[in-house]
Amino acid sequence: MAPCPTPAEHRDPDGRLRRVVVLGASGFIGRQVSAAVRAAGGEPLLVARRPLAGATARCLPLDLIGDGPDALSRLLDTERPSAVVNAAGAVWSREPETMRQANHTLVETVLAALAGATWRPRLVHLGSVFEYAPPPPGTALDERAPTRPTTPYGQSKLQGTRAVLAASAQGRADAVVLRLSNVIGAGTSPSSLLGQVAAQLRAAEAGREAVVRVSPLRASRDFVDVRDTADAVLAALTRPVGGQVINIGRGEAVPVRSMVERLIAAGGRPARIVEGAGAGVRTGTGLDWMQVATGTARRLLGWSARHSLDSSAQELWRAATARPAPVTGPPAAQH
Numbered sequence: 001m002a003p004c005p006t007p008a009e010h011r012d013p014d015g016r017l018r019r020v021v022v023l024g025a026s027g028f029i030g031r032q033v034s035a036a037v038r039a040a041g042g043e044p045l046l047v048a049r050r051p052l053a054g055a056t057a058r059c060l061p062l063d064l065i066g067d068g069p070d071a072l073s074r075l076l077d078t079e080r081p082s083a084v085v086n087a088a089g090a091v092w093s094r095e096p097e098t099m100r101q102a103n104h105t106l107v108e109t110v111l112a113a114l115a116g117a118t119w120r121p122r123l124v125h126l127g128s129v130f131e132y133a134p135p136p137p138g139t140a141l142d143e144r145a146p147t148r149p150t151t152p153y154g155q156s157k158l159q160g161t162r163a164v165l166a167a168s169a170q171g172r173a174d175a176v177v178l179r180l181s182n183v184i185g186a187g188t189s190p191s192s193l194l195g196q197v198a199a200q201l202r203a204a205e206a207g208r209e210a211v212v213r214v215s216p217l218r219a220s221r222d223f224v225d226v227r228d229t230a231d232a233v234l235a236a237l238t239r240p241v242g243g244q245v246i247n248i249g250r251g252e253a254v255p256v257r258s259m260v261e262r263l264i265a266a267g268g269r270p271a272r273i274v275e276g277a278g279a280g281v282r283t284g285t286g287l288d289w290m291q292v293a294t295g296t297a298r299r300l301l302g303w304s305a306r307h308s309l310d311s312s313a314q315e316l317w318r319a320a321t322a323r324p325a326p327v328t329g330p331p332a333a334q335h
Contacts, residue, residue: 017234017238018042018081018082019042019044019045019079020043020081020083020084020237021045021047021075021079021081021083021084021085021121022034022037022044022087023084023085023088023110024047024048024087024088025046025047025048025055025059026050027087027088028226029087029126029183030048030087030088031187032185032187032230033085033087033229033230033233034046036227037234038056040234043057043058045079045081046058046060047061047062047072047075048061048062049062049063049064064088064109065109069109069110069116070113072110072113073113073117076121077119080119081119082121082122083121083237084110084121084123084124085123085124085126085233086124086125086126087126088102088106089102089106090102090156091191096152096156099152099153099156100152100156100159103153103156103160104156104163106160108163110123111123111167111173114167114173115173120173121174122174122175122237123164123174124175124233124236124237125160125161125175125176125177126177126178126180127157127158127178127180127245128154128180129141129181129247129292130149130153130154130157131147131154131158131161131179132148132154133147133149135289135290136289137220138289138291139289140251140291140293141291142293142296143179143245143246143296161179164177165243168242168243169243176243177245178236178248179245179247180229180248181224181249181290182221182222182224182249184223184224184225184226184259184313184316185226185227185307185312186226186315186318186319190320194316197212197260197263198267198317198320200212201263201269201271201317202267204271209270209272210264210267210269210271210272211271212260212264212272212273213274213276214275215275215276216275216276217257217273218256218288219255219289219290220255220289220290220291221254221256221259222251222253222292223259223309223312224248224305225309225311227315228248228250228305228306229248231306232248232303235301235302235303236301239301239302241300244296246296246297246300246301247293247296247297248292248294249290249292249294250292250294250309251291251292251293251294252291253291257273259309259313260273262312262313263313266313266314266317267317
């Protein structure tokens with residue numbers, strides 16, 4: 001087995017990033033990570049189950065679970081990337097078995113591929129703060145917080161994280177886990193709360209007040225811009241942080257209602273919010289209060305969030321209005 005490259009080997013002599021394989025490149029975060037790698041002078045290789053229309057980088061169609069680890073091992077040995085970013089996985093409102101497959105089985109496949117390849121890139125795995133136990137309101141989650149998730153999503157993400165950390169501890173992978181808070185910005189999923197709010201605003205008749213129907217907005221969450229998230233990934237590609245878990249967030253709990261109001265302001269059209277139990281299916285996340293302690297990210301990655309939440313809302317709206325108008329429905333969840 002070839003030795004893992006040292007962090008300095010993840011860059012060319014002139015300091016630029018080299019080739020980076022992005023798993024889940026068709027997703028919200030994967031697209032932004034790919035763009036950030038390219039902007040930093042690196043070469044992103046986009047891996048997704050289907051070819052990506054309009055991709056500006058090389059796309060390699062690959063079904064990570066269906067094709068098994070050997071296909072990814074061959075890709076790593078052929079392309080010899082400096083790093084792999086695992087941005088693949090399933091999100092809320094999926095069947096528990098789907099989340100288990102996408103958030104745990106897929107991770108085991110990636111780790112088996114890394115172990116089977118002769119080339120050893122750094123792995124940056126994207127976890128979730130929903131892996132933690134629900135904290136008391138006012139408590140900032142740091143990396144020492146207990147991991148007792150209360151949802152199938154959090155449980156499946158924690159299984160993936162544990163697999164990555166075990167592989168790192170056993171020397172089977174040079175890996176780091178970034179536990180992400182609520183990521184927002186351009187490309188936010190249309191099925192998310194803010195994605196559905198954007199859809200309702202777009203569907204309103206011109207010149208008339210929009211009615212935004214949502215389930216009760218009681219939660220406060222730590223929101224982080226997808227551009228800041230991509231910057232954290234870039235830092236983790238090259239810093240000596242193997243075997244670590246690092247929380248990524250803004251470090252503040254923001255009422256979900258205020259984010260809805262920011263998005264309405266970004267849309268620039270009159271709107272009123274109607275909250276009600278029947279306005280949407282509320283998915284119990286177990287984390288109605290979320291604030292992330294960011295000291296580890298600052299210390300190990302030299303990273304902190306730079307983009308304002310107003311900017312995040314404006315980017316979300318800009319991207320939403322660039323897409324064809326969807327058929328609207330009530331928000332599926334607060335997340």
